[in-house]
Amino acid sequence: MRPPHVRHTEITRHRLIDDERLATHEVVTFCAPAGYGKSTLAIQWASRSARPVAWVTLDESDNDPVVLVNTLSAALAHAVTGFVPVTQVAGDEPTFTHDVLPSFACAVSGLDSPVTVVFDDVHILDSSATTRVIKTLVDALPIGSQVAFAGRSMSVVPLPLWRGQGRTWELYADDLRFSASETAAAVAGFGRKDPGGQDIHEASAGWPVAVFLLSQASSVRSLTNVEEFIEAEVLAPMAAEVRDFVMCTAALGTVNVDLATAVTGSPTAARFLSEAITTVLIAPGEHGWYRYHPLMQDAVLDLWRRTDPYRLAQLQAAAATWYLGQGLLDTAVSYAISSGDGPTLGHVVWAAGQVALLQGRTQTVLGWLNRISSATIDAEPELSMTAVWANVVAGDYGNVLRHAEQTQFLMPGDWMEHPADFSIGAHLALFMATSHAGVTGPVQALKLAEVARDCVDPTDPLMPLCTLILGLNQALTWQPQARQTLQESEALALATAAAPSTRVEALCMLGLLLLVQGDEQAGCASIDDARTQFTINDLGQMGTTTGVLLLAEVALACHRGGPAEIRQAIDRQQTVGAQIAPILQWYRSLSGGVLAFASVRIGDHDAYHDYVTWCQGDGLCRQWAVKAQLQFAAETPLTQLTPAELRVWELLKSRMTLNEIAGSLYLSRETVKSHTGSIYRKLGVSSRREAQDLADNWG
Known part of the structure; x- marks a missing residue:
């Protein structure tokens, strides 16, 4: 009464x-x-x-x-x-x-x-x-x-x-709820010597009983009294079914009906949330979301950890999967990490990492991986594969090799025979086709690129990258469809709007291909477009994308700039080129051709002789080397050859052997060999084949 x-x-x-x-x-x-x-x-x-x-x-x-x-x-x-x-x-x-x-x-x-x-x-x-x-x-x-x-x-x-x-x-x-001033008055009234009203107000969010209990604690972070109150006065009086629902959802802090249904499996989540609003520390927010009081969430998490940590991990794993399906990548990864469940981490981080890397968020993905133990990464193929791609983009050669070897170690020996049977099969094939690591050359890399593209769904955000790598290897093997494939990759990246780095790389490779084919206007326009997209999308943290663009800018400067601009472009490219080359094994060879051409344009013949030796293999790399050799020859005409060397040169062009030339000119083989070496030096070539390429191009 x-x-x-x-x-x-x-x-x-x-x-x-x-x-x-x-x-x-x-x-x-x-x-x-x-x-x-x-x-x-x-x-x-x-x-x-x-x-x-x-x-x-x-x-x-x-x-x-x-x-x-x-x-x-x-x-x-x-x-x-x-x-x-x-x-x-x-x-x-x-x-x-x-x-x-x-x-x-x-x-x-x-x-x-x-x-x-x-x-x-x-x-x-x-x-x-x-x-x-x-x-x-x-x-x-x-x-x-x-x-x-x-x-x-x-x-x-x-x-x-x-x-x-x-x-x-x-x-x-x-x-x-207490206002900030009411909290301060309450804390002082409760006898706390060091009021700390602002800290307590933020921690309690104005919940009066929490203000009282925190004011009695040794520090604002000492929540024992609050948690005991919540267990005894909030959770204990609930019906068992409602209490279990609240325990499951409060552990997440913020929920809506769909998320609550996903983590609890309850078809009556909407009704339970409605009941919980009137009985527990939860408030409705915007767009159908509900928010638990932070102290309520902390108390429930502590209770789960003490009584059933495995169930808590299951709840967090379910939340991670749900958020991933909604496209909320950072939240999904945070819940996956909190769960500590290896398979969930692999599934969520791998799926989220692909999208984030295509968006240019390299540091974000590396940050996710840094929050996961090395042992867990090494035990899950999907996590190890994520680490491979993140470090490829970041330009960390040592970690690329380590994680690539670990990924292949975790895969069955026959995975390449049916890569589609594995969640990372196509992506491992794509990595090998991209880096040329573990392959015999561009021809095998081209086959792996075809395998990867065939395994990826056409609607997958990875399709533009698969198409780019296919076009890259077609260019490296000088396939006639390379231009069309690179154009298709750029169009796919533009259409999805989820792969700005892929679009930049496609535009760069297309520009390099067009320039060496003689279409200067289209090639320069393509590289210009790549520069614009790189800046707009702030892709500076994408190491490989930066390296490809800087190489393309060297080629662009050669066709549009003067010696000063070319030198500046070379200097910028060399700041990252050494880091990229070990990861993308074709990069050094292609760089050699482009830089050799650039060196000729600025009159640095010593650098030209050095760079041209980098060019290995056929295709796009060799075409740039030939372009450099032609430019060098144009600037060092055949008139610099002695009469004796000119006679040898004419027979060299006819594909005669040294013995045949010696017999035809009534010279010793050693004399012909000496003349040949002198011709090579003066024309800037290092082999009979390169000399023959010059002769073929001169007609």
């Missing part, structure tokens, strides 16, 4: 109780989870009333309507002198409806003056019969009376009806 005793220093909620709407509405509600100071606020509100106050603290027995009528009658009799309670109350129907409720209404309406009635812990009531008792009381009270309901839910209070009649003023958890 009396208000509950406040167990700690009371903070008067002037911000709330001074609101005149609390004094003018017939029905007032204070609805919030445990620890929001509902009873304290109801006491402060009622204490301002000039009317007699009938206070009712409910318990389970009050779910019996007969008991509730007796409880209310006793409270009114305690508050109002002369109130005559109903006698001989019976719960049998139709007696209760036809006799008891009318008698109760008559007794209440017989009050001489208005009163104030407070229902505390109204959430305990759950029977429809109690709703009828409450409605009877409120409707029968004298005009000018007020009724307040305080509790974690208001399921038995006919609020929709009264709300529609304009009779209610309702306060909820967001209204009852």
Whole structure:
């Protein structure tokens, strides 16, 4: 019959109780989870009333309507002198409806003056019969009376009806939270010597009981008291089914119906969330999301870790998979890492890493990997493969080799015979086709590129990269379709808008191919476009993309710039070229041709002789070497050859052997060999084959 005793220093909620709407509405509600100071606020509100106050603290027995009528009658009799309670109350129907409720209404309406009635812990009531008792009381009270309901839910209070009649003023958890100034006053009032009000306010988010408990703790991070309160006062009173649902979802902090369904397997997630809003520390947000109080999440996580860490890992793994399906990569990876489950980590990080790397977010992926132990990465092929690609892009040759070897070690020996059977099969083939690591040359790399492309779904974001690597190896083997394939790769990357780095690399390789084929205008335009896209998409952290672009810019400077611009382009390329070459084994050979051509353009013949020796194999690399040799020959014409050397040169062009030339010119073989060496030096070639290429190009 009396208000509950406040167990700690009371903070008067002037911000709330001074609101005149609390004094003018017939029905007032204070609805919030445990620890929001509902009873304290109801006491402060009622204490301002000039009317007699009938206070009712409910318990389970009050779910019996007969008991509730007796409880209310006793409270009114305690508050109002002369109130005559109903006698001989019976719960049998139709007696209760036809006799008891009318008698109760008559007794209440017989009050001489208005009163104030407070229902505390109204959430305990759950029977429809109690709703009828409450409605009877409120409707029968004298005009000018007020009724307040305080509790974690208001399921038995006919609020929709009264709300529609304009009779209610309702306060909820967001209204009852402490403001920053209230927290500071409370912390000081609770006797904390070093108030730290701001830290406590941020940690508690204004939850009154948390403010009190944290103010009593040795530090703001000491949450033992708060967690004990949540376990005892919030979780323990729940029905088992609801408690399990709350435990599963609160561990995630923020949920919606779909996520809650995914992690709990419950088809009634929407109903449970609706119930939880009124019974636990959870608040609805925007777009169907619900947010648990941070302290609630911390308490639940601690409880899971102490009682069932395996179940917690399962929940976090399920959340990771769900977020991955929504395209929320960072959140998915964070949950996967929290789960510590190797297969989940492999699946989520591998899928997220592919997309992030194509978007140019290399450092993001490396950051994910740094949060995972080396042992876990080395045990999961998908994680190891992610590390390979991330370090390829970052230009970390040592880690590329280490993770590539580990990935191949984890794969079955016959994986190349059916790569589509493995989640990373196509990607491992693609890596080998990209780097030429573990292959015999461009021809085998081309076959692996074809295998990788055939294994990838046409709608996969990886398709533009697969097409690029196919076009690259077609160019390196001088296939006629290389130009078309590179153009297709650029178009696919543009269409998906998810692979800016692939688009830049495709434009660069296409530009290098067009320039060496003699289409200067189209080649320069392609490299110009690559530069623009590189800048727009901020791809500076993409090591391999940067290396390919800088090499293409050397070629561009050779066709558009003067000696100063060419030198600057060479200097920029050499800042990364040495790092890229060990990862992309074809890069040094192609660089040799382009840099040899550039060296001739700036008159650095010593550098030309050095770079041209880098060119190995056929295809695009050799075509750039020939282009450099032609340029060198044009700047060092055949007139510099001696008459004897010119005679040897004419026969060299006819593909005669040294012995045949010696016999034709009546010279010794050693003399012919000496003349041949001198010719090579003067023409800037290092072999009979390169000399023959010059002769063929000169006609």
